[in-house]
Amino acid sequence: MPIKRIVIGADTYPPDVNGAANFAHRLAVGLAERGHDVHVICPAAQGPVPGYDGPTVHRVPSYGTPFHPSFRVSVPWRIRGAAVRLLDRIAPDVVHVQSHFGVGRTLSGLARRKGVPVVATNHFMPENLVGYAPLPGRLAAALSRLAWRDCVRIFGRAQIVTAPTPRAVGLLREHGLDGTILPVSCGLDxxxxxxxxxxxxxxxxxxxxxxxxxxxxxxxxxxxxxxxxxxxxxxxxxxxxxxxxxxxxxxxxxxxxxxxxxxxxxxxxxxxxxxxxxxxxxxxxxxxxxxxxxxxxxxxxxxxxxxxxxxxxxxxxxxxxxxxxxxxxxxxxxxxxxxxxxxxxxxxxxxxxxxxxxxxxxHDIADTLDTFENLYQEAAATPRHFQHARDGDRHEHPAHSGR
Structure with missing residues (x-):
């Protein structure tokens, strides 16, 4: 089945300025330029948002946090209804989530229940969040362990998980994630x-x-x-x-x-x-x-x-x-x-x-886009019983980082 309608679930997206937001935007725009019907579901921003050509962007309710002046979060129980309606209306061929936070966990759970293939990409390390809160070392370490456990639990819903580098893949495996996990560069123009x-x-x-x-x-x-x-x-x-x-x-x-x-x-x-x-x-x-x-x-x-x-x-x-x-x-x-x-x-x-x-x-973005198009097809063809971790080691894709 050709993959035409793609939902990208992003917990951070422009006008946010960070690597995960920039990658989600490059991916969405690049796929749209290749003729896919791309829909991005992401948190509502504070203030006006500039228009972007290519993908259709759907903003769901979000809240500010006391830990960062601009980062906003969407909580699952607040966005679930909107997410259900969007998935019903879009009827995607694949859902590609960029995190295990509010938007990512909500979309991955709904997609799995609807039988829609899920691909997940991890941009997360606990250090990205713990640094915003002045926590003592022992508490910060405990929070990091809980964060990794939560990440592994949510990404376990996906047929295929990617991370930008072999080391990033290794971190997921070290913290207990099984299944097909592949290094795919974020890519660059x-x-x-x-x-x-x-x-x-x-x-x-x-x-x-x-x-x-x-x-x-x-x-x-x-x-x-x-x-x-x-x-x-x-x-x-x-x-x-x-x-x-x-x-x-x-x-x-x-x-x-x-x-x-x-x-x-x-x-x-x-x-x-x-x-x-x-x-x-x-x-x-x-x-x-x-x-x-x-x-x-x-x-x-x-x-x-x-x-x-x-x-x-x-x-x-x-x-x-x-x-x-x-x-x-x-x-x-x-x-x-x-x-x-x-x-x-x-x-x-x-x-x-x-x-x-x-x-x-x-690390050219064109190779990254080629790889994700192939992975979407692969995910769509994967039985609902997910492959064991060792299966992922047999995959070879041209945009693997570190090759």
């Missing part, structure tokens, strides 16, 4: 970021970070490493993004004497983002909860060397001495040394930037 470096006359060097300014991104480590860089040539850190820790980070920059060498841009538009990638010399990702890191992919597509924490999925992208360097998470001195080794030689930066483009070539 590589041509959009392929551009020559910007010409600069300031004589200095620039390190760029792009992402949410939240706890698990560890931007404080980058600022402290900046303080250890030599005064000449001058090194400037540009930070693109916003989040709950921005005020603290600005205060830290002043306290350690680097405020004059740090630029906080906040959220920027697409052209400004491209310009930021073009003018930087090195991209830095100190985060420790990256299941893939879209920003790192973008920087690599722009031909930049990357210095990143040796954590979770970042080693899939950063190959030490080839396209950048890895450093032990949280180690300020090691990050300073890694940045210095890359910043110190223009020929090294050029060689590593070329290697970044070669490595990222396997």
């Amino acid at each position: 590589l041509r959009r970021f392929a551009q020559p470096p910007a010409e600069r006359t300031d004589g200095g060097l620039r390190v760029l970070f792009v992402g949410r300014l939240d706890a698990e991104k560890n931007i404080d480590v980058l600022l402290r490493a900046l303080a250890l860089q030599p005064k000449e040539p001058a090194v400037t850190v540009e930070i693109v993004g916003d989040g709950s820790r921005r005020g603290e980070l600005e205060e830290l920059a002043r306290a350690i004497g680097v405020a004059d060498r740090v630029v906080f841009h906040g959220y920027v538009d697409e052209q400004e983002l491209l310009e930021a990638y073009a003018r930087c010399d090195v991209f830095c990702m100190p985060g420790t909860a990256e299941l893939q890191s879209i920003a790192t992919l973008e920087a690599m597509a722009a031909g930049k060397p990357v210095v990143a924490a040796d954590a979770v999925a970042l080693p899939h992208l950063v190959h030490p001495g080839v396209n950048g360097q890895l450093f032990p998470p949280g180690d300020v001195a090691a990050l300073a040394a890694a940045l210095g080794s890359v910043l110190g030689d223009a020929a090294t930066r050029a060689r590593m930037g070329d290697a970044s483009r070669e490595i990222v070539a396997r």
